Amino acid sequence: MTLHLNPELRLPLFEQIERYWIYRIAAGDPAPGERIPSVRDMAQQVLVHPNTIVNAYGCLERSGIILPRRGIGMEVTAEAPRICKEKRESLLGERVRELFSEAEQAGMDRAEVVRLVRDIMNQIGGK
Amino acid sequence: MTLHLNPELRLPLFEQIERYWIYRIAAGDPAPGERIPSVRDMAQQVLVHPNTIVNAYGCLERSGIILPRRGIGMEVTAEAPRICKEKRESLLGERVRELFSEAEQAGMDRAEVVRLVRDIMNQIGGK
DNA sequence: CCTAGTGTGCTAGAATGCTAGGACACGGAG
DNA sequence: CTCCGTGTCCTAGCATTCTAGCACACTAGG
Numbered sequence: 001m002t003l004h005l006n007p008e009l010r011l012p013l014f015e016q017i018e019r020y021w022i023y024r025i026a027a028g029d030p031a032p033g034e035r036i037p038s039v040r041d042m043a044q045q046v047l048v049h050p051n052t053i054v055n056a057y058g059c060l061e062r063s064g065i066i067l068p069r070r071g072i073g074m075e076v077t078a079e080a081p082r083i084c085k086e087k088r089e090s091l092l093g094e095r096v097r098e099l100f101s102e103a104e105q106a107g108m109d110r111a112e113v114v115r116l117v118r119d120i121m122n123q124i125g126g127k
Numbered sequence: 128m129t130l131h132l133n134p135e136l137r138l139p140l141f142e143q144i145e146r147y148w149i150y151r152i153a154a155g156d157p158a159p160g161e162r163i164p165s166v167r168d169m170a171q172q173v174l175v176h177p178n179t180i181v182n183a184y185g186c187l188e189r190s191g192i193i194l195p196r197r198g199i200g201m202e203v204t205a206e207a208p209r210i211c212k213e214k215r216e217s218l219l220g221e222r223v224r225e226l227f228s229e230a231e232q233a234g235m236d237r238a239e240v241v242r243l244v245r246d247i248m249n250q251i252g253g254k
Numbered sequence: 255c256c257t258a259g260t261g262t263g264c265t266a267g268a269a270t271g272c273t274a275g276g277a278c279a280c281g282g283a284g
Numbered sequence: 285c286t287c288c289g290t291g292t293c294c295t296a297g298c299a300t301t302c303t304a305g306c307a308c309a310c311t312a313g314g
Contacts, residue, residue: 009225010137012301023233038260049303054262071260071311088233095226096247098136102222106150106215110248117244120223121237139271165290176273181292198281198290 005046013048017056019091025065025076026084035073036066063087132173140175144183146218152192152203153211162200163193190214 003020005013021036030036039057043050057074060066065083066074103113130147132140148163157163166184170177184201187193192210193201230240 007302014301019229020232027234039262040260051304052302055301057261068261069311070262070309073260092226092230092233092235092243093247095229096244097251099219099222099226099244100248100251102146103219105147106219107154108219114241114244114248116219117223117226117241120220121227121241124224124227134272141271166292167290178274179272182271184291195291196281197279197292198288200290 003046005048014052014055014059017042017046017048017053018059021056021060022065022084022087022091025080026088028081030076032076032078032080034076036076038073130173132175141179141182141186144169144173144175144180145186148183148187149192149211149214149218152207153215155208157203159203159205159207161203163203165200 003017005016007013009016011019021030024030036042036057037045039050039053042053046053057066057068060074061068063083064077065080067077069075100110100113103110103116108116130144132143134140136143138146148157151157163169163184164172166177166180169180173180184193184195187201188195190210191204192207194204196202227237227240230237230243235243
């Protein structure tokens with residue numbers, strides 16, 4: 001799983017970074033007690049200003065996903081996996097609901113939405 | 128079909144207004160030769176600053192969907208229905224592609240995405 | 255003790271989107 | 285002709301997001 005920042009996207013960079021760690025922690029890769037890259041390291045990896053990382057990490061901290069330890073780094077909390085899985089459900093569900101909302105405004109039937117999803121899924125790749 | 132502006136959404140207000148007319152014209156309601164509300168009328172209907180409407184209408188004009196007529200109003204062009212239908216396809220397709228992109232980053236299989244879409248569709252309403 | 259690496263805080267600027275209010279030019283109706 | 289509604293343009297301010305650079309406090313390791 002790689003973080004592919006896209007400035008053209010609607011999502012602010014710091015939220016893209018936040019989601020990246022939510023999805024990774026939900027998948028179990030940085031486990032509780034382990035640490036995510038430091039603010040400066042992450043900024044250099046993603047070629048973004050450190051303040052943007054601070055913003056993203058701040059959101060993760062306020063959600064109880066990471067615990068800042070001065071002089072050490074950002075530690076994944078014990079409750080992080082549960083919180084991240086909940087957030088993953090919520091985020092993707094919201095995306096789908098937005099899709100239905102937009103499709104409804106466009107006068108598209110719900111069955112048509114499902115068909116459109118299948119079409120594009122097949123169009124994207126054989127896998 | 129009603130325009131329900133949502134400032135909390137990622138989409139800027141002027142783009143929400145632009146899409147509203149794209150979808151309506153694609154559906155054929157304001158037919159070629161007919162006019163859409165004036166900048167000031169639309170602003171008052173939607174409770175938004177006239178400049179925001181100017182921005183939205185400017186996009187529609189640059190796409191060849193409407194033709195500004197000073198002292199008269201904004202006229203729907205002859206090619207508008209075709210252009211709007213194309214844009215509708217493109218906009219919804221992009222929405223679905225973004226969904227798959229986000230789901231892939233979250234480590235979700237494509238079949239799971241289809242299942243999620245069905246679940247939420249059933250969850251939204253019986254219709 | 256000292257250094258390096260860490261999180262945190264601060265001010266400042268650029269770009270975007272929205273609001274606010276004013277001004278002007280055009281065209282139909284009277 | 286005048287008047288009103290129309291599109292168009294202008295400056296200004298505010299909030300958000302990102303960039304930029306600097307300073308400080310804390311901790312581990314030598």
